[in-house]
Amino acid sequence: MADRMSDTPHIVRASDEHVADSPMQHAGVGSWRSSAQTRETSPHAGKFRFATAALAGIAIAAIAIAVAAGTSKSSPAQSARWSTWSPPDSGALGAREIADHVAPLYRISSVDQLAVVTVVNLSDPNNPLRVAVRTDPSSSSVSVLSGNTVAYNLCGIGGSNCSIGVGQPSADRLLLLRREALELAVYAFKYISGTQNVVAILPPGRTTTPSTLTTKPPTANAASNTKPLSVALLFVKDELAPFLAQPLSSILPEQFPPTVAQMHNAPEAGLVNQITARGLFSQSLVQAQDGSTLIMLDPLPPQ
Numbered sequence: 001m002a003d004r005m006s007d008t009p010h011i012v013r014a015s016d017e018h019v020a021d022s023p024m025q026h027a028g029v030g031s032w033r034s035s036a037q038t039r040e041t042s043p044h045a046g047k048f049r050f051a052t053a054a055l056a057g058i059a060i061a062a063i064a065i066a067v068a069a070g071t072s073k074s075s076p077a078q079s080a081r082w083s084t085w086s087p088p089d090s091g092a093l094g095a096r097e098i099a100d101h102v103a104p105l106y107r108i109s110s111v112d113q114l115a116v117v118t119v120v121n122l123s124d125p126n127n128p129l130r131v132a133v134r135t136d137p138s139s140s141s142v143s144v145l146s147g148n149t150v151a152y153n154l155c156g157i158g159g160s161n162c163s164i165g166v167g168q169p170s171a172d173r174l175l176l177l178r179r180e181a182l183e184l185a186v187y188a189f190k191y192i193s194g195t196q197n198v199v200a201i202l203p204p205g206r207t208t209t210p211s212t213l214t215t216k217p218p219t220a221n222a223a224s225n226t227k228p229l230s231v232a233l234l235f236v237k238d239e240l241a242p243f244l245a246q247p248l249s250s251i252l253p254e255q256f257p258p259t260v261a262q263m264h265n266a267p268e269a270g271l272v273n274q275i276t277a278r279g280l281f282s283q284s285l286v287q288a289q290d291g292s293t294l295i296m297l298d299p300l301p302p303q
Helices: 015-022 022-039 045-079 091-103 173-190 237-244 269-277
Strands: 115-120 128-135 148-156 195-201 205-208 226-229 231-236 281-288 293-299
Touching: 091 115, 091 148, 091 173, 091 205, 128 148, 128 281, 148 173, 173 195, 173 237, 173 269, 195 237, 195 281, 231 237, 231 293
Parallel strands: 128 293, 148 195
Antiparallel strands: 115 148, 195 231, 205 226, 231 281, 281 293
């Protein structure tokens, strides 16, 4: 991002040629010789020449050191560039800026946006957002995560209750949502001060519930039982630390995210699946006894 005269030589014309024959020319030569003889006979001439050379050497060395120092200062800044974009703010406003930057890039198709992303419950410092995780589905005990949490709500477009109203639910669409959640999380960990956890609440989908055993096998046209499923992804900063130490492009290499149809063959599909598989939970918002908002996360089987 760095941005950047001449002396006009005296031209001797033909009309000035008489100057070459002027006696002043010879007088000048005589004066030069006389001056030169004077300098040669001066007992301090050698000392002056030595001092001048030493000063010149010092000046050249100082310039070299300044150039080297400038280079050493600029190189780490360039190598530390993690992403081509960053939010101007490092607080609650920055979390919203991340949502506004990421969401429009994710699309079901070339014309349909995947989801609108908003930030959950960052405006009330007296009612902090907390996350409770139930690691054992058969247990009633939960663990409340420590540290500050940023929660993003991905609300689908065109459907009811934030569901996606375009196209059909699929594994590729869920994987693209997981990619978007991962990008939101790494941006928040990298640029929002004090963030230790990120929760991304995905648009509600549907899951098939197992049929009960009967004496008669189900027919081909029998309707399967389904129920809405609200899925959330949990990210913990310490677990993503290796990915935060390298540029964003090493995780998500494309300039723009793939569409649903492209996600299956995207170069990062396997990595996204690996990173997010263990962070899938069903989620619900509950009110804790102290009045704080609690996101309750229950483990899900692999999706």
